[in-house]
Amino acid sequence: MHLSGLLGRPIIARDGDEVGRVEDVIVRLSGPESYPAVTGLVAGVGGRRVFVSTGQIASLTQQRVDLLQNKVDLRGFERRDGEVLLRADLLDHRLIDVPAAELIHAYDVELEDTGSGWVLARLDTRRPARLFGLLKSHDGHASRDWKAFEPLIGHNQSIEVRRVGGRVSTLKPAQIADLLEDADKREGGEILDRVHTDPELEADVFEELDPDKANKLLGDMTDTEVAAVLGRMRADDAADAVAELRQSRRRRVLDLMPAGQRTKVITLMGFNPSSAGGLMSVDVVECPAGTTAAQALARIAAARSLQPEALLKMHVLGESRELIGVVxxxxxxxxxxxxxxxxxxxxxxxxxxxxxxxxxxALLMADFNLATIPVVDDSDRVLGVVTVDDVLEATIPDDWRRREPAPRPTREPTYTATVESTTRGTMPQAGDRP
Structure with a gap:
């Protein structure tokens, strides 16, 4: 049954009189492994919006709703915590398509009767065809399993339920950054709210964001929040982000950052952003002459806070900490x-x-097939290291970034449970208000 076909349908009392019309359908989210159960309807009755529980419904079809009794409770409907209204919260809104890591528009919602109650089973994600300005039938719609999606619903009272799934955190930081760049302000706020529970992931996402988008998001955060995010980012990315802040905020944010990170950021901000000094990471793995291969590998293994790309080469230093070789x-x-x-x-x-x-x-890296290149001062002391990903990021033209990304293989998740088996026995008792 399609939600769009159910909306506006008559609600018929037991004696055959029409008592109202369907205005919305209520479900409760129940985690990523279950299909949300329909717990009732919002009915329009004489200008009022009232609640009709599933326990009051004798039959539900695409044409009408038949009740078990002659009357409905005329008290005004008030949404309770955790309740989701399919028309208000889902229909014509966007959700996260987890397998494809993109935002998808919900053009319709499909309900399914499990035998023990109705559930939200699928979404229609293809825009309905029109004929002479009128919507055609739903035949041929792209029907996708509900479990492939993560909802972005703005109703504050259901936010804790939406966090339960937590599948946004299973995406790669670059994928989450792409979602944020495509999202509007409300959607972006929801996505950031999910990511905020994992501070390390949040920092990784900000490293991947387009600078303009990152600056807008940081502009909506407090100085303390900005400092916390930048304090976990790679120092070179944090320096770029600080440089994009309003001048009046820079000193305040820097003062709130951890001392070690603040020193690195201030050092990097002293270089031209398009120079080796501006591109480099100041975190370098190094060892003195006389170190054995096993000891060098142990140092690399212990450098857990360094970006993996910077660990591809061990820098061997002399007595005055000058660079004498790399391995x-x-x-x-x-x-x-x-x-x-x-x-x-x-x-x-x-x-x-x-x-x-x-x-x-870039030319040196290409000519010598280098993945990293050390940056040294006049005395040959290592200041940092430039990695190939930093060079690529700096050299990719802006118009390339605006291109539609190439399609990548996606795999729909395999669900071992059917709609019926995951919901049977979980429906509310007749007449209960969820």
Missing amino acids: SVIALVQAEPQLPVEKLMDTDPVRVAPDADLTDV
Whole structure:
């Protein structure tokens, strides 16, 4: 049964009189593994909106609703915590398509009779065809299983129920960033609310956001909230974000950040953003000469706070902390554990000064097949490292970013339970108000 076909249908009392019309259908969300059960209807009766429970309904069809009794309670309908109204909250709204990691419009809602009650079973996600300005029948609609979606419903009293699914956090940070860039303000607020429960994920998402979008979202947050997010981000991304803040906020936010992160950010902000110094990460994995391959690998394993891309090379330092060589993780893994790194390292690694421009860095990486390149000062001391993903992000043209992303393979989740088996026995008792 389609929701659009049920709305406006007559509600018939037991004696055959029409007592009202269907204005909405009420369900309760019950987690990602269950289909939400229909708990009642919102009926329009003489200008009032009243509640009709499923226990009062004798039969529900696409043409009419028949009641078990002659009267309905005329007290005005008041939504209770956790209740979702399909017309008000779902129809013509967007939801997260979890397998495809995109926002999908709900053009209609399909209800299904399980034998023990009606449930929200599927969504129609294809715009209905029109003939001479009129909607055609629902035949051929794209009907998708409800469990593939994460609802974005703005009703505050159901927000805790919506958080139960938690499937937004299973998406990759770049996918969540794409959702936020496509979302309107209300939808974006809901998505951020889900992500906020995982601070590390929240920081990763902000690293992936378009700078303009990130700046808008940070503009809606307090200084304390902004500092908390930037404090968990990579220092180079945090420096870019601070630079985009209003000048009046920068010092306040910096003062609220953890001391170590604040020092890194201020250091990076001293370089031109399009130079090697502006692109580099100041977190570098390093070891002194005389370190064995096994000891070097142990240092890499312990560097859990560093971005993985920065761990591809071990930087070997001399007595004055000058760079004397680099050795790849692959070489360390393949070497005898007790072999000194001096026997494995490149003693004349490619390096750049902090004022090297983006083009020079990119060409060096391409010419020498480098995934990372160290940035050094005049005394050859390591200041940071530029990774290939930083170079790619800086060199991709803006118009490429606005292109529709290439389709990627998606796999619909396999649901082991049927609609009937997941809902049977869970319906409210007759006449109960949920």
